[in-house]
Amino acid sequence: MKTGLKGSASNAAKAGRAASRALIFLVFLFPVLLFIIATDNLDSKTMARGNVQLANPEAELVRLPAPRHDSRFSLEKAIKMRRSVRQYKDSPLTLAEISQILWAAQGFTRERKEPPARWNPKYEWQGGLRTAPSAGALYPMEIYLLAGKVEGLPGGLYKYIPKNHALRKLAGADKRKALCQAALGQPQIEKAPAVILMAGVYERTSYKYGERAERYVHMEAGSVAENVYLQATALGIGTVLIGAFNDDEVKKAMSLPADESPLIIMPLGKIPGTPEEK
Ligand SMILES: Cc1cc2nc3c(=O)[nH]c(=O)nc-3n(C[C@H](O)[C@H](O)[C@H](O)COP(=O)(O)O)c2cc1C
Numbered sequence: 001m002k003t004g005l006k007g008s009a010s011n012a013a014k015a016g017r018a019a020s021r022a023l024i025f026l027v028f029l030f031p032v033l034l035f036i037i038a039t040d041n042l043d044s045k046t047m048a049r050g051n052v053q054l055a056n057p058e059a060e061l062v063r064l065p066a067p068r069h070d071s072r073f074s075l076e077k078a079i080k081m082r083r084s085v086r087q088y089k090d091s092p093l094t095l096a097e098i099s100q101i102l103w104a105a106q107g108f109t110r111e112r113k114e115p116p117a118r119w120n121p122k123y124e125w126q127g128g129l130r131t132a133p134s135a136g137a138l139y140p141m142e143i144y145l146l147a148g149k150v151e152g153l154p155g156g157l158y159k160y161i162p163k164n165h166a167l168r169k170l171a172g173a174d175k176r177k178a179l180c181q182a183a184l185g186q187p188q189i190e191k192a193p194a195v196i197l198m199a200g201v202y203e204r205t206s207y208k209y210g211e212r213a214e215r216y217v218h219m220e221a222g223s224v225a226e227n228v229y230l231q232a233t234a235l236g237i238g239t240v241l242i243g244a245f246n247d248d249e250v251k252k253a254m255s256l257p258a259d260e261s262p263l264i265i266m267p268l269g270k271i272p273g274t275p276e277e278k
Helices: 002-045 075-081 095-106 176-182 187-191 202-234 247-254
Strands: 061-063 108-111 128-130 141-147 156-161 166-171 194-200 237-239 261-270
Touching: 075 202, 095 141, 095 156, 095 194, 095 202, 141 202, 176 187, 176 194, 176 247, 187 261, 194 202, 202 237, 202 261, 247 261
Parallel strands: none
Antiparallel strands: 061 166, 108 128, 141 156, 141 194, 156 166, 194 261, 237 261
Protein backbone atom coordinates (compact mmCIF):
# COMPACT_ATOMS: atom_id res chain seq x y z
CA MET A 1 0.00 0.00 0.00
CA LYS A 2 2.83 2.30 1.11
CA THR A 3 4.78 1.53 -2.07
CA GLY A 4 1.63 2.24 -4.10
CA LEU A 5 1.39 5.67 -2.51
CA LYS A 6 5.11 6.26 -3.06
CA GLY A 7 4.69 5.21 -6.70
CA SER A 8 1.81 7.55 -7.37
CA ALA A 9 3.64 10.39 -5.57
CA SER A 10 6.71 9.88 -7.79
CA ASN A 11 4.46 9.68 -10.85
CA ALA A 12 2.87 13.00 -9.85
CA ALA A 13 6.36 14.51 -9.36
CA LYS A 14 7.41 13.27 -12.82
CA ALA A 15 4.28 14.74 -14.38
CA GLY A 16 4.98 18.03 -12.59
CA ARG A 17 8.54 18.12 -13.94
CA ALA A 18 7.31 17.41 -17.48
CA ALA A 19 4.70 20.16 -17.16
CA SER A 20 7.29 22.70 -15.99
CA ARG A 21 9.62 21.69 -18.89
CA ALA A 22 6.75 22.24 -21.32
CA LEU A 23 6.08 25.62 -19.70
CA ILE A 24 9.76 26.63 -20.02
CA PHE A 25 9.66 25.60 -23.69
CA LEU A 26 6.54 27.64 -24.31
CA VAL A 27 7.71 30.72 -22.45
CA PHE A 28 11.37 30.84 -23.52
CA LEU A 29 12.25 28.50 -26.37
CA PHE A 30 9.16 28.81 -28.54
CA PRO A 31 9.61 32.60 -29.08
CA VAL A 32 13.32 31.98 -29.84
CA LEU A 33 12.33 29.36 -32.44
CA LEU A 34 9.77 31.73 -33.95
CA PHE A 35 12.41 34.49 -34.13
CA ILE A 36 14.90 32.22 -35.91
CA ILE A 37 12.30 31.15 -38.48
CA ALA A 38 11.20 34.76 -39.05
CA THR A 39 14.72 36.18 -39.49
CA ASP A 40 15.71 33.32 -41.80
CA ASN A 41 12.72 34.13 -43.99
CA LEU A 42 13.61 37.84 -43.88
CA ASP A 43 17.16 37.10 -44.98
CA SER A 44 16.01 35.36 -48.13
CA LYS A 45 14.06 38.49 -49.08
CA THR A 46 16.92 40.89 -48.42
CA MET A 47 18.91 42.59 -51.18
CA ALA A 48 22.03 41.33 -52.84
CA ARG A 49 25.16 42.76 -51.32
CA GLY A 50 28.31 42.79 -53.42
CA ASN A 51 28.52 39.41 -55.08
CA VAL A 52 26.12 37.65 -52.71
CA GLN A 53 22.97 37.04 -54.74
CA LEU A 54 19.87 36.75 -52.56
CA ALA A 55 16.29 36.01 -53.58
CA ASN A 56 14.98 39.50 -54.33
CA PRO A 57 17.73 41.68 -55.84
CA GLU A 58 15.15 44.08 -57.36
CA ALA A 59 13.88 45.14 -53.94
CA GLU A 60 15.99 48.22 -53.36
CA LEU A 61 16.45 49.44 -56.92
CA VAL A 62 16.12 53.18 -57.59
CA ARG A 63 14.74 53.49 -61.12
CA LEU A 64 16.39 56.29 -63.09
CA PRO A 65 14.51 58.55 -65.52
CA ALA A 66 14.79 57.36 -69.11
CA PRO A 67 17.89 58.82 -70.81
CA ARG A 68 17.63 61.10 -73.85
CA HIS A 69 19.00 59.72 -77.08
CA ASP A 70 19.27 63.07 -78.85
CA SER A 71 19.99 66.71 -78.07
CA ARG A 72 20.79 70.03 -79.70
CA PHE A 73 24.32 70.01 -78.23
CA SER A 74 26.44 68.60 -81.04
CA LEU A 75 29.03 65.87 -80.53
CA GLU A 76 31.63 68.10 -82.23
CA LYS A 77 30.93 70.85 -79.71
CA ALA A 78 31.28 68.41 -76.80
CA ILE A 79 34.63 67.14 -78.15
CA LYS A 80 35.86 70.73 -78.67
CA MET A 81 34.71 71.92 -75.22
CA ARG A 82 35.74 68.88 -73.14
CA ARG A 83 38.16 69.91 -70.40
CA SER A 84 39.17 68.40 -67.06
CA VAL A 85 37.30 70.42 -64.44
CA ARG A 86 38.31 70.22 -60.78
CA GLN A 87 36.07 72.87 -59.21
CA TYR A 88 32.30 72.70 -59.12
CA LYS A 89 29.32 74.78 -58.16
CA ASP A 90 27.79 73.94 -54.82
CA SER A 91 24.38 73.36 -56.47
CA PRO A 92 22.96 69.83 -56.59
CA LEU A 93 22.82 67.64 -59.67
CA THR A 94 19.46 66.32 -60.82
CA LEU A 95 18.52 62.66 -61.11
CA ALA A 96 17.96 63.22 -64.85
CA GLU A 97 21.58 64.42 -65.19
CA ILE A 98 22.89 61.43 -63.24
CA SER A 99 20.73 59.12 -65.34
CA GLN A 100 22.09 60.60 -68.57
CA ILE A 101 25.74 60.30 -67.47
CA LEU A 102 25.36 56.71 -66.21
CA TRP A 103 23.65 55.74 -69.45
CA ALA A 104 26.51 57.31 -71.42
CA ALA A 105 28.95 55.30 -69.28
CA GLN A 106 27.44 51.81 -69.51
CA GLY A 107 23.77 52.04 -70.57
CA PHE A 108 22.18 49.64 -73.03
CA THR A 109 21.93 50.59 -76.70
CA ARG A 110 20.71 47.28 -78.06
CA GLU A 111 19.06 44.20 -76.57
CA ARG A 112 20.99 40.94 -76.72
CA LYS A 113 19.30 38.14 -74.83
CA GLU A 114 22.01 35.49 -75.07
CA PRO A 115 25.50 36.03 -73.63
CA PRO A 116 28.40 35.98 -76.10
CA ALA A 117 30.43 32.81 -76.61
CA ARG A 118 32.95 32.10 -73.81
CA TRP A 119 30.97 34.02 -71.19
CA ASN A 120 32.27 33.32 -67.68
CA PRO A 121 29.32 31.47 -66.08
CA LYS A 122 30.26 32.86 -62.68
CA TYR A 123 28.67 36.16 -63.74
CA GLU A 124 25.17 37.24 -64.70
CA TRP A 125 24.63 38.22 -68.36
CA GLN A 126 22.63 41.44 -68.19
CA GLY A 127 21.07 41.21 -71.65
CA GLY A 128 22.31 44.05 -73.82
CA LEU A 129 25.05 45.76 -75.78
CA ARG A 130 26.24 49.01 -74.25
CA THR A 131 27.32 52.57 -75.05
CA ALA A 132 31.06 51.81 -74.81
CA PRO A 133 32.87 49.07 -76.75
CA SER A 134 33.96 45.95 -74.88
CA ALA A 135 36.29 43.12 -75.96
CA GLY A 136 34.08 40.14 -76.84
CA ALA A 137 31.07 42.10 -75.45
CA LEU A 138 32.07 40.77 -72.03
CA TYR A 139 31.52 44.07 -70.18
CA PRO A 140 33.95 43.85 -67.27
CA MET A 141 33.17 47.36 -65.99
CA GLU A 142 31.13 48.05 -62.85
CA ILE A 143 30.01 51.60 -62.19
CA TYR A 144 29.46 53.00 -58.70
CA LEU A 145 27.89 56.33 -57.79
CA LEU A 146 28.67 58.19 -54.60
CA ALA A 147 25.74 60.55 -54.19
CA GLY A 148 26.26 63.61 -52.02
CA LYS A 149 23.94 66.30 -53.38
CA VAL A 150 21.63 64.79 -55.98
CA GLU A 151 17.98 65.96 -56.08
CA GLY A 152 15.65 63.07 -55.35
CA LEU A 153 18.40 60.63 -54.39
CA PRO A 154 19.32 60.07 -50.74
CA GLY A 155 23.06 60.33 -50.13
CA GLY A 156 25.06 57.12 -50.16
CA LEU A 157 26.86 54.55 -52.28
CA TYR A 158 25.03 52.98 -55.25
CA LYS A 159 25.84 50.52 -58.03
CA TYR A 160 24.56 51.16 -61.55
CA ILE A 161 22.55 48.23 -62.96
CA PRO A 162 22.48 48.65 -66.77
CA LYS A 163 19.74 46.07 -67.44
CA ASN A 164 17.27 48.03 -65.27
CA HIS A 165 18.80 51.46 -65.87
CA ALA A 166 18.62 51.73 -62.10
CA LEU A 167 20.77 52.20 -59.03
CA ARG A 168 21.12 49.62 -56.29
CA LYS A 169 21.78 51.17 -52.91
CA LEU A 170 24.73 49.58 -51.12
CA ALA A 171 25.30 51.98 -48.22
CA GLY A 172 23.67 55.07 -46.78
CA ALA A 173 26.87 56.64 -45.51
CA ASP A 174 28.59 59.46 -47.43
CA LYS A 175 31.87 57.90 -48.59
CA ARG A 176 33.23 60.87 -50.57
CA LYS A 177 35.65 61.88 -47.83
CA ALA A 178 37.03 58.34 -47.49
CA LEU A 179 37.43 58.10 -51.27
CA CYS A 180 39.14 61.50 -51.33
CA GLN A 181 41.62 60.31 -48.70
CA ALA A 182 42.29 57.13 -50.68
CA ALA A 183 43.06 59.32 -53.71
CA LEU A 184 45.92 61.32 -52.20
CA GLY A 185 43.48 63.84 -50.75
CA GLN A 186 42.43 65.26 -54.13
CA PRO A 187 39.81 67.73 -52.86
CA GLN A 188 37.55 67.68 -55.94
CA ILE A 189 36.37 64.18 -54.89
CA GLU A 190 35.06 65.31 -51.52
CA LYS A 191 33.59 68.56 -52.83
CA ALA A 192 31.75 67.21 -55.89
CA PRO A 193 27.99 66.66 -55.46
CA ALA A 194 28.42 63.19 -56.98
CA VAL A 195 31.32 60.92 -57.86
CA ILE A 196 31.61 57.99 -60.24
CA LEU A 197 33.93 55.10 -59.42
CA MET A 198 34.70 52.58 -62.15
CA ALA A 199 35.86 49.12 -61.18
CA GLY A 200 37.00 46.34 -63.51
CA VAL A 201 36.32 42.62 -63.15
CA TYR A 202 39.33 41.10 -64.95
CA GLU A 203 37.96 37.55 -64.59
CA ARG A 204 35.10 38.32 -66.95
CA THR A 205 37.52 39.14 -69.77
CA SER A 206 40.42 36.79 -68.90
CA TYR A 207 38.01 33.82 -69.08
CA LYS A 208 38.15 34.33 -72.87
CA TYR A 209 41.29 36.39 -73.53
CA GLY A 210 43.78 35.15 -70.93
CA GLU A 211 46.71 37.51 -70.36
CA ARG A 212 45.50 40.14 -72.82
CA ALA A 213 42.50 40.76 -70.58
CA GLU A 214 44.33 43.27 -68.41
CA ARG A 215 45.06 45.63 -71.28
CA TYR A 216 41.57 45.14 -72.72
CA VAL A 217 39.91 46.09 -69.44
CA HIS A 218 42.07 49.23 -69.21
CA MET A 219 41.26 50.19 -72.79
CA GLU A 220 37.59 49.84 -71.99
CA ALA A 221 37.85 52.00 -68.88
CA GLY A 222 39.25 54.76 -71.12
CA SER A 223 36.30 54.46 -73.52
CA VAL A 224 33.81 54.65 -70.69
CA ALA A 225 35.59 57.66 -69.21
CA GLU A 226 35.49 59.55 -72.52
CA ASN A 227 31.75 58.90 -72.80
CA VAL A 228 31.33 60.35 -69.31
CA TYR A 229 33.48 63.39 -70.18
CA LEU A 230 31.55 64.15 -73.38
CA GLN A 231 28.08 63.59 -71.92
CA ALA A 232 28.95 65.71 -68.88
CA THR A 233 30.26 68.50 -71.14
CA ALA A 234 27.00 68.51 -73.11
CA LEU A 235 25.10 68.93 -69.82
CA GLY A 236 27.29 71.77 -68.48
CA ILE A 237 28.75 69.41 -65.90
CA GLY A 238 32.45 69.26 -65.13
CA THR A 239 34.47 66.13 -64.44
CA VAL A 240 38.05 64.90 -64.38
CA LEU A 241 39.53 61.45 -64.89
CA ILE A 242 41.36 60.57 -61.66
CA GLY A 243 43.87 57.75 -61.84
CA ALA A 244 46.06 58.65 -58.85
CA PHE A 245 44.80 56.66 -55.88
CA ASN A 246 45.73 53.79 -53.61
CA ASP A 247 43.93 50.68 -54.93
CA ASP A 248 43.74 48.86 -51.59
CA GLU A 249 42.47 51.93 -49.76
CA VAL A 250 39.77 52.55 -52.38
CA LYS A 251 38.72 48.90 -52.27
CA LYS A 252 38.46 49.03 -48.50
CA ALA A 253 36.68 52.39 -48.32
CA MET A 254 34.09 51.31 -50.90
CA SER A 255 33.85 47.68 -49.66
CA LEU A 256 34.38 46.44 -53.22
CA PRO A 257 33.95 42.70 -53.83
CA ALA A 258 37.26 40.80 -54.03
CA ASP A 259 37.09 40.37 -57.84
CA GLU A 260 36.61 44.11 -58.58
CA SER A 261 39.59 46.44 -59.04
CA PRO A 262 39.16 50.20 -58.87
CA LEU A 263 40.25 51.84 -62.16
CA ILE A 264 38.97 55.40 -62.50
CA ILE A 265 37.34 58.02 -60.29
CA MET A 266 35.31 60.83 -61.90
CA PRO A 267 33.79 63.56 -59.70
CA LEU A 268 30.78 65.38 -61.18
CA GLY A 269 29.51 68.92 -60.54
CA LYS A 270 28.09 71.92 -62.37
CA ILE A 271 30.77 74.02 -64.05
CA PRO A 272 31.19 77.42 -62.33
CA GLY A 273 30.12 80.35 -64.50
CA THR A 274 27.43 78.44 -66.41
CA PRO A 275 23.87 79.78 -65.97
CA GLU A 276 21.45 77.71 -63.84
CA GLU A 277 18.69 76.05 -65.88
CA LYS A 278 15.20 77.11 -64.83
C1 LIG B 1 45.26 58.13 -67.06
C2 LIG B 1 44.97 59.50 -66.53
C3 LIG B 1 45.08 59.76 -65.17
C4 LIG B 1 44.78 61.01 -64.67
N1 LIG B 1 44.82 61.21 -63.32
C5 LIG B 1 44.47 62.41 -62.80
C6 LIG B 1 44.43 62.61 -61.40
O1 LIG B 1 44.70 61.72 -60.60
N2 LIG B 1 44.05 63.84 -60.95
C7 LIG B 1 43.70 64.86 -61.79
O2 LIG B 1 43.35 65.94 -61.30
N3 LIG B 1 43.72 64.70 -63.13
C8 LIG B 1 44.08 63.50 -63.67
N4 LIG B 1 44.05 63.30 -65.03
C9 LIG B 1 43.59 64.39 -65.92
C10 LIG B 1 44.75 65.05 -66.68
O3 LIG B 1 45.49 65.82 -65.77
C11 LIG B 1 44.16 65.91 -67.80
O4 LIG B 1 43.50 65.09 -68.71
C12 LIG B 1 45.27 66.70 -68.50
O5 LIG B 1 45.77 67.69 -67.66
C13 LIG B 1 44.79 67.34 -69.80
O6 LIG B 1 43.74 68.25 -69.55
P1 LIG B 1 42.29 68.10 -70.25
O7 LIG B 1 41.72 66.78 -69.80
O8 LIG B 1 41.51 69.26 -69.75
O9 LIG B 1 42.48 68.10 -71.72
C14 LIG B 1 44.37 62.06 -65.56
C15 LIG B 1 44.23 61.78 -66.92
C16 LIG B 1 44.50 60.53 -67.41
C17 LIG B 1 44.28 60.25 -68.87
